Amino acid sequence: MYGTKSKIDLAYEYQSQVAILRPSIHSRRANLTVKFQDLYGFTVEGNVDDVNVLNEVREKVRQQGRVWWALEASKGANWYLHTTIGQGSALTSSLKFSALANAITLKKLIRKGIPPVLRPKVWFSLSGAAKKKSTVPESYYDDLTKAVEGKVTPATRQIDHDLPRTFPGHPWLDTPEGHASLRRVLVAYSFRDSDVGYCQGLNYVAALLLLVMKTEEDAFWMLAVLLENVLVNDCYTNNLSGCHVEQRVFKDLLAKKCPRIASHLEALEFDVSLVTTEWFLCLFSKSLPSETTLRVWDVIFYEGAKVIFNVALAIFKMKEDELVLTHHVGEVINVLHMTTHHLFDPDDLLTVAFDKIGSMTTNTISKQRKKQEPEVMKELDQRIRRLNSLKVDDK
Numbered sequence: 001m002y003g004t005k006s007k008i009d010l011a012y013e014y015q016s017q018v019a020i021l022r023p024s025i026h027s028r029r030a031n032l033t034v035k036f037q038d039l040y041g042f043t044v045e046g047n048v049d050d051v052n053v054l055n056e057v058r059e060k061v062r063q064q065g066r067v068w069w070a071l072e073a074s075k076g077a078n079w080y081l082h083t084t085i086g087q088g089s090a091l092t093s094s095l096k097f098s099a100l101a102n103a104i105t106l107k108k109l110i111r112k113g114i115p116p117v118l119r120p121k122v123w124f125s126l127s128g129a130a131k132k133k134s135t136v137p138e139s140y141y142d143d144l145t146k147a148v149e150g151k152v153t154p155a156t157r158q159i160d161h162d163l164p165r166t167f168p169g170h171p172w173l174d175t176p177e178g179h180a181s182l183r184r185v186l187v188a189y190s191f192r193d194s195d196v197g198y199c200q201g202l203n204y205v206a207a208l209l210l211l212v213m214k215t216e217e218d219a220f221w222m223l224a225v226l227l228e229n230v231l232v233n234d235c236y237t238n239n240l241s242g243c244h245v246e247q248r249v250f251k252d253l254l255a256k257k258c259p260r261i262a263s264h265l266e267a268l269e270f271d272v273s274l275v276t277t278e279w280f281l282c283l284f285s286k287s288l289p290s291e292t293t294l295r296v297w298d299v300i301f302y303e304g305a306k307v308i309f310n311v312a313l314a315i316f317k318m319k320e321d322e323l324v325l326t327h328h329v330g331e332v333i334n335v336l337h338m339t340t341h342h343l344f345d346p347d348d349l350l351t352v353a354f355d356k357i358g359s360m361t362t363n364t365i366s367k368q369r370k371k372q373e374p375e376v377m378k379e380l381d382q383r384i385r386r387l388n389s390l391k392v393d394d395k
Helices: 009-015 025-030 048-075 093-112 119-126 129-134 140-148 155-164 176-192 200-211 216-230 243-256 259-267 272-280 290-303 305-319 329-341 346-356 362-394
Strands: 035-037 043-046
Touching: 009 035, 009 216, 035 048, 035 305, 043 048, 048 093, 048 243, 093 290, 093 346, 119 129, 119 200, 119 216, 119 290, 129 176, 140 176, 140 216, 155 176, 155 200, 176 200, 176 216, 200 216, 216 290, 243 272, 243 305, 243 362, 272 305, 272 329, 290 305, 290 346, 305 329, 305 346
Parallel strands: none
Antiparallel strands: 035 043
């Protein structure tokens, strides 16, 4: 995809992808709700203020693109791959310093966003997807899709049921071609990992990966590295035990990082998992605008699953003053829903996520998970026992 194009060609392609949105003069005057397509083909509804924010964001994207192109010109096309510091004594101190400098630069750059035209290859390299793909024969994906063609399982039936409900109205995803492509990726993965099979939520994640990566095979490997290396184990298994653990960890973090909000929601008897479960399972793809979602994913694929907690906490933090004034559950849900659907400026969200929420290490999150796992497994076991007893009573 990239090997046949010069950097100049890529730069022109990149510039064409970030066109300025221009609402009609009538919309500007009346401040009416307007509809427009975003960078990835999704129809977005917003007012003229939202359009202006998106135009500002796209200007930042162009500026950020120029920074990436300058680095590629000075450091080389794949400079971001040289960010690990080896353990061997043969590595000179100058090379160690260069790798460290690249790592610091890269972390800052990724938090500011990867240019859309570079996103596929940067994701594929930094996430570990390229390495994972290299461990199997070149024909692995094609062989797998051919081997499972026509096979029917509970997973394939659920996938077929969910295809029409995955981003309905999208100009490519909601077409026979888009459905077929998404189906092949999801079915192939369901056979690769029978423990996961298929779980609702993965359809949205895989669909967005297809739009970014452009090819089914690359989207498949991105999905594989996401489920097998980036996210916590058992998030998408039948009992969703990993997801239940994540929700308990999040509740604890909310109490520590946003105590006013947590206390108020507890008084309202509001269970945050009513909202956050979808955020975690769909990685915000159903909640945030697509361009904001992908900025979050930029960081997830480089820094790991801890980022999901930072972002989820930031959404609550941004609306703290409104949330503590709510009087009932419906009001809370409405505030959060309106907030996520109008977060058109990723920088606003990520600034709160990393500067105001504060640092959370992967090790800290892991300790919290281990603390919550026994209680979650106990609850799930009790639930199974209750269901089994009900079945016995019905006989």
